[in-house]
Amino acid sequence: MIRDDNMTETVRHDLMRSTNMLSVFNCIRKHGPISKRRIQEETGLSWGAVSTFSADLLERGIISETGRVDTGSRRSATAFDINLENNLIIGIDTNVIGMTGVIIDLKSRVKTKIHQELVSNHISELLEQMKGIIRLLMTEVSDRSVIKGIGVAFPGHVDTERGVSVLARQFCSLEPLDICGILKGEFGLPVVIEHDPNCCALSEQLFGAGQGLTNLLYVRLSRGIGMGIILGGEIYHGFAGATGEIGHITMDPDGGPCYCGNNGCLEIYASSEAVLSRCEQAARMGDAPRLAELLARGEPLTLETAEKAAAAGDGAVYDFFYRAADYAGLAVSAAINLLDPQAVILGGEMPDVKEPFYRHLREVIDRRVWNRRSIDIRVSHLGRSSAAIGAASLFIQQAFFSAVGPDAS
């Protein structure tokens, strides 16, 4: 993490040690089964360092010897791979679209997945729902001791260092809430928490559209609009953990009210909720006859239905998407002009609406980026479990070693 302390002045030994340990682990995760010699080539570490770290990982039961691999020379070599059976992590994502829980292994492969609608928009009931999903996930595992920890993706303002939700207005949570402490108390497992778009950004970087990139913006265009920033290969947290609030930059100072307490925010123009609410009103007022017809036939009010109505000739519906793309395009190009990322990954359901939304969004971005430079824009193909998997993956990177280390409680 890029943090605001004096670490840049003096690169500390323990940081280097844990960075290098993670580097060996990630190399085995990616390439295993793999020989020590190849780990050395891939990581650039010394032979001694690779030996020390792999011995440590073996001792903690994180990796195991998996026989020998052909090295191309006369002798074969011992190969290491991740010990997948005995180390599972839970990830849980709570956002306005619903709650998703997963169990992943150390290669971030999903073993079990649960998705539920939110039972309420109140934090106390949501906390109970979270606990319920975690309990449900645990019943899928015969030996609970293989579950090493929990990663939580949460919206609003999250303080990752203290493990606290500072503010989640959408869930009527206006006071700091020690979510990590509460879940740790309930399940006796270590817990990490992260802002949900950051979890999605991490997932994209690890196994999505951003693989191999060290500098990217992930923008979730969904019922809410948020952004995760990865710089120098790590999640960027800013000074107070309140980064990426692209959904609440002011697009029109005279615009309507937003739930955040301000007005004219991007979310009130470009979120799926904003677009669908305008569509619904237009259908009701007779301005979107095709949509009214589809709804009357029992189709649900979804982006797909609205897209169909626009394609069938509902100009008003088309315009709502077009206008949403206008605003989203201006906001995304502003972020590009400030941050000059290697790539932008667009997630959420809105980019799936190709014709009236995505095509125009791309036009606006291409037009509004400084000097009309060509920018690498990608669409996410990870599904709605992305944030939950990202949160669990973050646990692996941040807390897993100490959870299974000699100092584990």
Add this chain to the structure above:
Amino acid sequence: MIRDDNMTETVRHDLMRSTNMLSVFNCIRKHGPISKRRIQEETGLSWGAVSTFSADLLERGIISETGRVDTGSRRSATAFDINLENNLIIGIDTNVIGMTGVIIDLKSRVKTKIHQELVSNHISELLEQMKGIIRLLMTEVSDRSVIKGIGVAFPGHVDTERGVSVLARQFCSLEPLDICGILKGEFGLPVVIEHDPNCCALSEQLFGAGQGLTNLLYVRLSRGIGMGIILGGEIYHGFAGATGEIGHITMDPDGGPCYCGNNGCLEIYASSEAVLSRCEQAARMGDAPRLAELLARGEPLTLETAEKAAAAGDGAVYDFFYRAADYAGLAVSAAINLLDPQAVILGGEMPDVKEPFYRHLREVIDRRVWNRRSIDIRVSHLGRSSAAIGAASLFIQQAFFSAVGPDAS
């Protein structure tokens, strides 16, 4: 620098070495005369490391022993301080306001300063003017061998790694231009180049309003509008070196044309040039009678004159400033909402216009920051030499050690 390579995966030994060397150097620069023991306390380095690096700095003539300091214990200790006489750096800043050249010592103290109006807006003539200023600065130094290098602050799109101006539309420079190579060829000195708002940001961090901060945004509100970003203590360059283009984010998609080739950019509403051009037109059209009177009396068309006219009752002039503050406030708060900086430093001449501009700018920022959090906003007190001093200071951090090291040419 936060750069997009694989360095985060494996912290390299040589990076650690140069980081630690710079850390010892900066400590002596800040606290000298200082004992080795106190250097150790300040930097957190080992006794062995402090001894090695200080011996190296001594050998290169960068520091010298300056007698003994009281340690509070029975024995006094040898003290080190920067060798100020024999190491001078030239900094030169070229921007639409004019050209500024400085000579600084290793404590970034200005020894000589030259400011000239631009002779032209064409790059070839500006290059000659730059060379002329550098020659003029050199005549101020009796022994030219004490000048160790040149730091260049330049607008537009700068590729710091290649030492090239990629694009500077304001100077009719549309092709990459090897400014570092040209100046090195002319003067036989190593040269570094940096985007001018980044140089200002660095100056603020080193000796301005941002001292001690490791995460800040610097916004220059002047004839042009630009932003420098410092994250994790270092200048943030993004992927292609095109960061901080806050002056060219689109504020109104239907707005007028900007010299950058786009339309509706922040600069066309909130730059001093934009405001003064509107004021001048209003005076001419009879809409700003106080301003017209002041101009008729021979006062120059400056921000001070316009401010006076607004104070005397010219509503139109007041409105131009107010509207500029509206737009600038929206853009700055958008940057805050994305990046969550520790502080924002406002530079350039516009913030000096207190009543119609700065007060309203603050109101807009306070209002438009997500969750109306309190943000640390500061006004720069460094003068117009800030970018030139920053560029020369950057040379000290980036190129000085190799310029005076055993590998110096």
